[in-house]
Amino acid sequence: MTTDASAAPWADGRSELLERLRDCVGANHVLATADDMAPYTSDWRGRYRGEALAVVFPASTDQVAAVVRACAAAGVRVVPQGGNTGLVGGSVPTGARIADGSAPVVVALRRMNRIREVDPLGNTLVADAGCVLETIQQAADAHGRLYGVSLGAQGSCHIGGNVSTNAGGTGVLKYGNTREQVLGLEVVLPDGRVWNGLRTLRKDNAGYALKQLFIGAEGTLGIVTGVALRLHPKPAAIAAAWLTLDSVNDALAALEAVQSVAGERISGYELLNRAELETVAAQFPDVRLPTDPEAPYAVLLELSDTWARADLAGLLEDALGRLVEAGRLRDAAISASEAQRQAFWFIRHAIAEANRKSGMGLACDVAVPVRALPEFIERASSTIRTRWPNATIVLAAHMGDGNVHFIPRFSFEDWQALEDPAAFADEVRAAVHDEAAALGGTFSAEHGIGRVLPGELARLRAPLELELMRRVRDAIDPASTMNPVIFANG
Structure with a gap:
């Protein structure tokens, strides 16, 4: 089906909006047929699908603002979209159809992919929201710094989407989740005005911390277009180990023991069960588990330090040896090279794709x-x-x-x-x-929350919490212009 949305029977006034959107971003950057829009109206796993009036690709904050103003004036809702890598369908239009005129406009930010500034002395980076997370990591690395968020989708997810979902990943234990990385934001509000809170200050107590409202809000309060992020010193020494264990209690005891000697050097502690490892091995035949494939559980443990001469491998050998003596470990393998460490991490990061296929x-x-x-x-x-x-x-x-x-x-x-x-x-x-x-x-x-969990939000959060969330949303977006998914159940 290749029907142009502007040709639909209900489209009086909608064709005018499409023309306005083309004026905002250029005709080549507006999609309006079902076939063209299909990659942006379905999630990457193909589980959640919706319909959109159009998909637009702005190249600047001013263009995003113009698009939002046009949609607000036409009474059409907006669904912001980054890399569309989420697992709860939050960036997929839902509950609306072209046929009845309720379909939203998807605002996809992939053209907004510029690193605006890197300050190694201040340990900050400013970027467009459409930058891929891996691009952020590489820009930090090029200046001898580290961006602390790492996750399996880092080669395709966008930093704006990370902010909007408060992404976590594998480095939270050492660096914190995305909320801890954000110093400032630039946001297009539901009426098209631009809030410029793109400050790189570590200290700023001038009123409410407004940025916190938009972090984790999943696009319900506005569209993040720019981010100012914290960077960290780049580790000069890294060591990883693959542990196998009989129980989750043993894994917890191992964590406690390693924390007592390694402290903040622990940059990853990932637990996987045997069924998950068997799934990865089945879908990626070249994968070889580092040790003991029959173990009920495995842990990927990583340490890092900014001191190049830190003997992390020696620390691991000492700590793991004590755990073996205490009967807490079945076996362990310490990475002997960077290639081996990366092979450990490939297993961890392959699980989403392996699960999807299985x-x-x-x-x-x-x-x-x-x-x-x-x-x-x-x-x-x-x-x-x-x-x-x-x-x-x-x-x-x-x-x-x-x-x-x-x-x-x-x-x-x-x-x-x-x-x-x-x-x-x-x-x-x-x-x-x-x-x-x-x-x-x-x-x-x-x-x-996305389109999967609004019912659970209503069921498991206290009525007062829900009331406060709705009051915040209604204060900033009284017309419910922005992604309304989270509050779909009222």
Whole structure:
């Protein structure tokens, strides 16, 4: 189907908007046919699809503002989109159709991909929101600095999307999540005005910290167009180890032991279960597990230090030797080269693609207090196996910060046999979320709410919290122009 949106029966006035959008960004940067828009109206896994009036590609903050003003004047909603790599469908238009005139305009920021400034002395970087995360990392590296957020989608996700979802990743234990990296923001508001809070100051107590409203807001309050970020000294010494263990309790004991001797040198502590590792090995035949493929659990541990002569390998050998003596480790392998360290990390970063190919996984992005991780994994696993014995449980946890990607996975054949897959998915996720909530945890640690979890937000957050969120949204966007997904359930 290649129907031009402006030719739809309801389109009186919409064709005028399309012309205004073309005036804003150039005719070559507006898509309005279903075929052309398809990559931007579906998520990367093909699970969530919607319809859009148009997809526009602004090249500057002024163009974004002009697009938003045009949409606001026409009463058309706006869905901001970065790299479209999310797992909860937050950048995909939803709940609207071209046929009834309710379809939104998708504002895709990939043309806004400029590094504006790097200040090695001040340890700051300023960039357009459409910069790919890996580009940010490379720009920092070129100046002898490090940007502290790292995740599997870093070669395609955008820094603006990271800000809008408060992305976490594998470096949170040492560097914090995206919120801890943001010094300032530039944001186009729902009425098209531009808030310029793009300051690189470490100290600024002049009123409310407005930037915090937009970090993690998933595009519901405005479109982030520029970011000012903290950088960190580039590590001069790095060492990684692959540990195998019999239980989550052993992994927790190992974390405590390594923390006592390595402290802030720990830059990664990633837990994976055997089913997850078997999934990666099946989808990537060239992968070889570093040690003990029969172990129930493995941990990827990494240390880093800015002192080039730091003996991190020696520290690991000492700490891991003590754990072996205490019966906490089955085996361990310390990386002997940078290539081997990267091979360790390839296994960790390959899990999203491997899971996508292996079945229908219902990714539950929960976090609990670190001490409660063993109990959560045991309780959630028991619940899933009792209620849905045909599920395979795969998990990967940022163990140092309590974040677990707990994924009940079903075969494609079992999934296709379901009468109501959406209701089934909600039931499975709710069962896992309830176990996290019972232990003082959250149902959304780093993936956000998107179009998947508005019901869980309404169910698991206190009425007063929801009221305050709505009041903030209504104050900044009373017409609900911006991405309305999070509050879809009222």
